[in-house]
Amino acid sequence: MESPVTRLPTRRRTKSYGRSCFEASSRFAYTSGQLTILRIPTTREAPRARNIAERVDPEQVTLLIKNEWKLSYVTPLYRFRHTHLKKYSKHLSAFIAAEKQQGTAVEVGLETGYRVTFSTVLGIAETDEDAETVFIQIQSKPMFAATGDALKVVWSGWLTCVNGSPEYLHSLLPDFVSLPLFCSSGPENITVVVKSWFEKMFDCRFGSLGLDSTSLQWLCALWTGCHPDNNIRYLRLLWTLPTQPPLDVSYTVNPQDAWELWNSVRQEDSVDGTVGIDEVKHFMAGLESHFFRHFKIYLSSGTLRKVSTALGSAQQDGKVKILCSDYLATVLTLLTECAILKMPI
Amino acid sequence: MDETTRTVLQRVVRKVPATRLREVLRTWGRVPARQLDLLDFSTSKFVLFEDVRSLCEVNSNRLTLKHVCELEMIYFIGNPAQGVWRACHLTEPDDDVMTVELRQFKEQFKARLTELISNVSVKIKKHDDEAVWIRIAWGDHFHRPNQLKPTYVVHHLQTPYVFVYNLSTKHKPLLYQALVLATRHGSMKDSHLSGKSLTSIRDFLMRSYQQAFPTKYARPLQEKNTAPTNPNIEKEHAEQEEKRLQLACEAFGEGNVPRLETATYKLETRYRGSGNETLNNREEPFRALIKFSSANLLVSLNHCVSAGMAETPVTPLLSSITQKGKNYFVITDKGSGNSSQSMVQKK
């Protein structure tokens, strides 16, 4: 495999710049920023279990699947170079130190210094157009730690793009790298500092990324479909009904029964490895109507807040946990797409 | 003051908020009020504990564990909402069940429990509102009773209700047996009702809250007293709205209802969704666990029905919460191939 150092610039050069961002947005006079010219996909590839360890360094994979990540979208980064990660590391640590000096933003315990490490996670990208994933880790040394003590990881985050819409990626101007999905885990004040550093450095903007009910339903169906290969142990859905006070309804389904329901709504002609939105909606309707027969409550009068299985969990407010690396590509494709859709163009 | 007494005292001082500590200590009555007034309750809990300890030692040189446990009970009785309370039900009453009175019950219970387990410390206190509070610290043949994790039991004499806090499965049969014998009953079982607020689950089980029943006289509904609307605004579905509200109040009570936090249903019924032949024809049940949770469940459910998020009439599954006084249900189909449901209590 080529290293990104040699590959990325080449790719940027060979790109077609036929359509600019400006043109794209001007074609769409009706949106208020929510809709994009990008079509909301109605079919997806069915998830296939893949041993990601064959492509990605297993140590790096464990970094990605351990935490609960808070999602944001990022507009394309101007003049971001995968070759300059070392420089960025120094830059960001200095930036954090400066912020701390000002005493405004960072105040996390009694740490003395921060060490920032930028690294590339190779092999996460699925197509040639996807930029390679960048992982950032911030470590600190407690004030009273002995010299031999290991550094403590206080914050981590990463920027990624998996199966990004080619239409969108092609429309980027030169010198822009799109890594639309930003995942962070750690104290909020560090996240703010990191975001502001990125915004200053690469002229980009961050925005919080919530997962709408359709995305959650997709995840719910895709994960359930994995059950024969990888035991999902449970399928749990959480709705909140807008009563006073709010009523939470958690609906946990036996994995085998959930899978049988999913299997029964799968259309015969779609066994070629794709999943349609109609099937997903049918599946959800099937779960909701079983509930309705018992409780006479319309779950659709509330909002779907959370979906979780043993493979991972996702929340409406943009918190995601990936517990099984085999389906990393499927989940990240969906999240990348959400990020691109949410981004103002 | 021995080590255990010290630890228990320290825990109580730490647990009680500084603002309430003076009141609790005053009720306890082991330290003269004059000296309590001199204490500085705004210092750290560590200093405060040392102060309280020295005061105790000065005033009663033989402060025992019993006294400190009493202090803990005083605080706990005043603030019982610290964890999950479970309701239990005494069944098969003897003929003389009505004659059980406090003194007799105290002696009987202590005697029965010490017969069953050797190392146990029991403290019983009668609270104002007819309730008997029991604090049990459990031990075994090799260990002294653990005073740091006591079980609390609240029983209202001459009623079949018992409320239990922090009881391990290991000690459950022992407690049950002692209670059954002391209250002259045949057996005791779990009521499948639990909640964080003792008063709420007690009121709920004893039905001392306002239930809505249809009456001949127009009820002074609060909802009716809303500000008069503009005559040019007309609600097409006003009648249905009223009806839904009535049904919701009948099913979940009205006004100030006891605070329940959850209701759980274990569904082991056949799949009942619409338009899915494959699953509808399946013999095995569709297994699911439904948990409703809210800061005040009955109010939320009431609102859910009255606002039309649920269809009326209220399904028996939901109205069973108030009618049966439970918040845990196992639902199975009545026989096989029968579409009607029955509620089967979990053994």
Added chain:
Amino acid sequence: MMTLSERFPGFVRGVSTGGSISISRPGRDMDAARTQGVFSHLHLLERGALGLIPQEDPAQNDRVDDLKAVIHTLRARRDELRVQADRTRELRHSIDKGDFLDEEDYRTGENSEIRAALLTAKQTELKKLLKAHHLIGGYDLIETQPGKRFCVSLHTAYEGTYCTTYHLELDLTRTVQVVRHDVPPSMPLDTLVQQNLQTNLPAFLHSLSLHLNALTSRQQQIVLVKDQIKSVDVLESNQLCSVLVLLCRGPKQQDPETLVTLLYRDLTSELPTQVTVESEDDALPNSPQWKKSKTLLLDQPVHKALEIMNKTGVIA
């Protein structure tokens, strides 16, 4: 058709003046002239002069005939009313007996008006009865689901004041069942249900009402004791108010305290079934004044008994 007085203008007057018909004749002729025209009157006079008119007064003859007709109609009317009255009496009788839903009658539509009127009357009467019944402490029944469920309200009162109202919702679909209720849980409702509910609903309601009223009485008595007799402390009681432990003090400072335990075994009664008195001074419970007080406590509501004891100096 003209009415009687229109057709015979003289008739009414004639009747009112008795036998003065002939006197009024000229006037009548003049009236006829006025109403029928001069020519026809002349014609009439002419015929009279020619002797063509019979001797009897034709007008008088007419009147007799007409009067006969009137009698006939009135008789018919009387008979009709008589039949109707008979029928009404019969119907009323049958309605009173309860078998008013005669299908035959319904189909033919016979007597439907009377039937409806009678039923309304009956309904009003029953409603008034129900109201009266309710006023003297009966039960309110409301159908919640027609033919299936109804709700009973049981009112309790103590010394002329309404206290708590309890409710029961009953299901009649298969067997009579209590769907929901707000009767206190310590009340032996299950036993009462087993005894009577299926077989005798009024008896069930009656016994339940007795229990509830007795409970209210006991509750109120405790309230009154706490309120009125300051020297006595209520040490123990329970939800059902079947046990009451009182701490009484003697009138003098040095008098020993006495513990009075009242047991109410009969839950339908407001009076205790057993009274025990304990004291540090063993002799005290057997003293004549305490023996007297015991019987007093068994015979009187507790607050009244204590008041008497207070007045007679047994307690402070």
Added chain:
Amino acid sequence: MSTLKPFSKIPELNSANVLLVENEEQFQKKLADVIVNAEKDVSVGVRLARRLPLPVENEETRPCIDLVVFIINLSFERSFQSVELSLKYVDPGFFLGKVCFLVTGARCWSVSSDRLQSVRKLATSLRCPLLYAEDQTVEGVNTAAARLLRVLKVTAGLTPWATGLSLSTLTRCTLSSDLEGDFD
């Protein structure tokens, strides 16, 4: 089941009536209060309904409806489902300029983007205008009420030289060309 008909009642002079249909019954109340208080020259009546069909009992007292507004809260799927079901009970005559859709919650960051698209498709297929409103702020409610009032006055024939049909033809919802491909 009765359908709502546009011409079954005789209109009254100088009056206009609007029917607000909303499953959640939240926004419609706020709108109604503002609408009835805002207009002084014409007598404006507001009928609030949760869904269609309307109860038959009110048939007599119900005036001639000049405008039907379907309010859809994008946060809740049922809001849209309920409107879809209600549409069956609207007489086709109404769709000649006397129906419009009002969407709320479109600004919410976690709202489903395909739900908005479904609403747009629905409005386009029925050739009705689609209005957006902010239901959380007073200002938003006032703006929405003012817009509805203006549309109402046109559909009730109180604005000279304008008809509901012409206004609706001019303002009806359309989809951009590439999205229209999905929709037939």
